[in-house]
Amino acid sequence: MWRSLIFEQYAMFAIVIGTFALQVFLGIEPPSRISAPLNVLLALLPVFLWLIWSYFPERRAPQPRSGLILIFLMTALFGQAVGRPLINDVFRVNEWPPLSSALTRIAGYTVTTGLVQVGICYLVIRAIVWPNLIRSRYDFIAYGAVAALGYTLVPNVEFATTGNPLAYVVALHTAAQVVTLTMAMIVVGYGVSAVTIDNVSALAQPVIFAVAAGVVGASIPLFGGFLNASFSAGGTSLPRYLFAILFIGAFMTGLIFVMHFLYRFSERQSAERRLGTPE
Secondary structure, three states: OHHHHHHHHHHHHHHHHHHHHHHHHOOOOOOHHHHHHHHHHHHHHHHHHHHHHHHHHHHOOOOOOOOHHHHHHHHHHHHHHHHHHHHHHHOOHHHOOOOOOHHHHHHHHHHHHHHHHHHHHHHHHHHHHOOOOOOOHHHHHHHHHHHHHHHHHHHHHHHHOOOOOOHHHHHHHHHHHHHHHHHHHHHHHHHHHHHHOOOOOOOHHHHHHHHHHHHHHHHHHHHHHHHOOOEEEOOEEEOOHHHHHHHHHHHHHHHHHHHHHHHHHHHHHHHHHHHOOOO
């Protein structure tokens, strides 16, 4: 599960770097007649990568996970019908003062955008596969990743088809949305598995949810800040999108490393308990 997930995340990141290098450093632009279809393909790229590296291999497994497509469709539906109206029309996050302090914006996005996105994905997973289709803690990774894909599908396509943005901007926006929510859902999966499999106190679950929402809440203002950053070295101005790309790469790598370690550590402890050996 980890191998396919890591490949998908870094494949997206490689596409971001590739399109950025082609357009910014080499000055290669796609013909105008294919720029719109190319943008849509870039917005759909995470779904294609998931189908190729996760879903189709899953179908060939002796006991494939059930409900993946249904979770994908339901999170896309509820994200569009419930999540986005809550965030945009009720909380009105797009109207918040842009000069608020970083901590204020992180806290605000955490208790609004973060909780809404994480909450909808979690509730869809719980309604469809809980508890009969959960066999191991790694199932939470699979279901959380596809829930994140479903939730971000429509916003990514809308971004790609609004105003004819540059290809590398679409690729960067898509990667940022998918990576952020995927990592947040992996955090949720870790907390849920700790309670259900490792018998950790149920009080830990709200804490983990807060951390997952914080992943989303922190990424939004930080990504925006790096997106608008500028830096000059030796009289040469570096492209501003470069900092956002580096931020997403570091953000993704750091969270993958931490969560991979925590999942493996928990699995090892669980195996030791089953064998009756002291921890």
